[in-house]
Amino acid sequence: MDDAVEVLTGLRVAALTGAGVSTDSGIPDYRGPDSPPRNPMTYQQFVGDEEFRRHYWARNHVGWTHVNRSVPNAGHRALVRLEERGVLTGIITQNVDLLHEDAGSRNVIDLHGRYDRVICLSCGRVISRTHLAERLDALNPGFLESVGDVADIEIAPDADAVIESTAHFRPAPCEFCGGVLKPEIVYFGENVPRERVDRAYAMVDDADALLVAGSSLTVMSGLRFVRRVSDAGKPVVIVNRGITRGDRYATVKIDAGTTDVLAELADRLG
Numbered sequence: 001m002d003d004a005v006e007v008l009t010g011l012r013v014a015a016l017t018g019a020g021v022s023t024d025s026g027i028p029d030y031r032g033p034d035s036p037p038r039n040p041m042t043y044q045q046f047v048g049d050e051e052f053r054r055h056y057w058a059r060n061h062v063g064w065t066h067v068n069r070s071v072p073n074a075g076h077r078a079l080v081r082l083e084e085r086g087v088l089t090g091i092i093t094q095n096v097d098l099l100h101e102d103a104g105s106r107n108v109i110d111l112h113g114r115y116d117r118v119i120c121l122s123c124g125r126v127i128s129r130t131h132l133a134e135r136l137d138a139l140n141p142g143f144l145e146s147v148g149d150v151a152d153i154e155i156a157p158d159a160d161a162v163i164e165s166t167a168h169f170r171p172a173p174c175e176f177c178g179g180v181l182k183p184e185i186v187y188f189g190e191n192v193p194r195e196r197v198d199r200a201y202a203m204v205d206d207a208d209a210l211l212v213a214g215s216s217l218t219v220m221s222g223l224r225f226v227r228r229v230s231d232a233g234k235p236v237v238i239v240n241r242g243i244t245r246g247d248r249y250a251t252v253k254i255d256a257g258t259t260d261v262l263a264e265l266a267d268r269l270g
Contacts (some may be wrong), residue, residue, distance in 0.1 A: 001187055001261065001264060001265075003252045004252045004254060004261075004265065005265065005268045005269065006213065006238045006240075007106070007235045007237060007251055007252055008179060008209055008235070008237060008265070008269055009269060010091050010201070011087075011207075011209045011235070012086075012087070012206075012207050012209075013082070013087055013088055013089065013206045013207055013208065013209045013210070013211050013269075014088070014089050014090055014091075014092065014203050014205075014206070014207035014209070014210050014211070014224070015079060015088055015090070015091045015092070015210075015211045015212075015213060015268060016091075016092045016093075016094070016210060016211070016212045016213070016215060016222055017079075017091060017092070017093045017094065017095060017100070017212075017214055017215065017258075018093075018094045018095065018213070018214045018216065018217075018240075019084060019094070019214060019215070020213065020214025020215065020216075020240055020241060020257070020258050021044070021073075021075050021076065021093075021095065021099075021213050021214035021258050021259075021262075022070070022073075022076075022095055022097055022099055023214070023257075024073040024257070024258075024259045025070045025071060025072060025073045025097075025099055026066070026070050026097075027066075027067060027070055027097055028145040029214070033037060037149075038227050040187075040188050041056055041083070041187065041188070042187060042189040043187035043188065043190035044188040044214070045243060046182060046187060046188050047180070048119065048199070049100070049180075053171055053180065054167075054169055054170075054171055055164060055166045055169075056072075057136070057169065057171040057181075058143070058166035058169035058171075059166065059171075060106055061133065061136050061140070061143070061144070061169075062143045062144065062147055064133070065133075065144075067097050067115050068115075068116070070097060070099065071099075071102065072097075072099045072100075072102050072103035072269055074259050074260075074262070074263050075213070075214075075215035075258045075259040075261075075262040075263065076099050076100055076103035077103050077104075077263075078103075078259075078262035078263045078265065078266035079091060079100065079105055079213075079262060079266075080103050080104040080105050080210045081266040082105065082151045082265070082266050082270065083105055085099045085270040086270065087174070087269050087270040088211075089107065089203065089206060089207045090107035090108065090109070090203045090207075091107065091108045091109070091205060092109045092204070092206060092221075092222075092225060093108060093109070093111060093199045094111050094112050094215060094221065094222050095110075095112070096110065096112055096113050096114050096115045096185050097115060098110070098114055098115070098116060101248050107203075109199055109200050109203065110195060110196075111186075111192055111196060111197075111200060112185060112186040112192065112221070112223070113183070113184045113185040113186050114184060114185070115129065115183065115185065116128060116129045116184055117129060117184040118132050118181050118182065118184060119181070119182055119183075119184045120174040120180070120181055120182075121179055121180045121181075121182055122165065122174060122177050122179025122180065123174060123176055123177040123179055124177075124205055125176050125177070126184065127161075127175075127181075129172055130184070132181065135172045135175070136170075136171075136172055139170040139171075140169055140170055142194060143169060145178065147245025151261060156253065162197070163224075165210070175180065184221040186221070189229070192221050200225060201225070201228065204225050204228055204229050205228075205232075207229075207234075208234060208235075209229070209234055209235045209236070209237065210225065210226065210229040210234065210235075210237070211237050211240065211265075212213075212226060212236065212237070212238040212239065212240065212244070212246065212250075213239045213258045213261075213262060214239070214245055215238055215244065215263075216240060216241060216242070216243075216244045216245065217238075217244045217245040217246040218244075218245055223245055223246055226238075226246040226249050227249060228248075229249075233253045235251040235252075235256070236249050236250050236251050236252075237248045237250065237251060237252045237253075238253045238254070239254045239256060239262070240253075240254075240255070240258070241255065241256065241257055242255065
């Protein structure tokens with residue numbers, strides 16, 4: 001911790017956050033040391049197979065309510081404090097839970113999208129997940145009650161939930177054109193929109209250092225920013241439980257949970 005404070009003191013810092021930041025808000029991560037094996041649905045499966053879509057929407061209809069009622073933790077609030085005093089320039093988050101915004105962070109790039117919006121793959125119309133929930137409830141009366149309390153169901157960080165039987169679930173088509181609806185989330189096998197990547201590059205280029213919190217950096221969508229900062233000769237501080245794919249680029253690595261570390265950094269920086 002002392003090394004991290006020494007490295008970051010006096011610098012303007014950008015943050016890259018992953019699922020580990022939200023675990024203390026009750027949203028489990030994909031790749032933490034204690035996470036169960038997962039086989040997330042790919043973009044190709046979603047767009048290419050009606051049964052995959054039915055299965056996904058049934059699980060998402062259960063899981064999104066859990067994410068919707070989750071609240072920011074002390075780690076999210078610590079990043080707000082750092083932003084308010086001018087230490088933190090902004091956040092690039094791989095999470096879709098919007099907890100950074102809920103905590104009060106102002107400059108946030110939701111790299112992988114956001115769970116509260118749905119897009120039509122045909123006409124491009126965007127609707128709220130709340131509105132879709134009302135339609136799915138009408139199409140599937142009693143479904144949520146039939147699968148039990150959400151607290152008893154394993155929830156994934158993209159608002160998915162693991163439930164046994166989804167064959168009878170009826171997904172909702174786009175109410176404007178009849179097209180396929182998809183959460184406004186970047187799936188595995190799908191590219192992050194170029195405009196979003198460019199804004200994220202601009203954020204890390206403008207900062208003097210990068211703070212990575214709660215990400216294993218397994219996928220290139222996050223690792224590329226670590227490489228860019230390292231190639232520019234700027235310091236990288238990584239806070240994460242277990243090894244990450246970016247450890248070799250780290251100036252300082254703290255192997256710990258993010259909540260307490262971020263809170264202490266907010267106490268000691270600026």
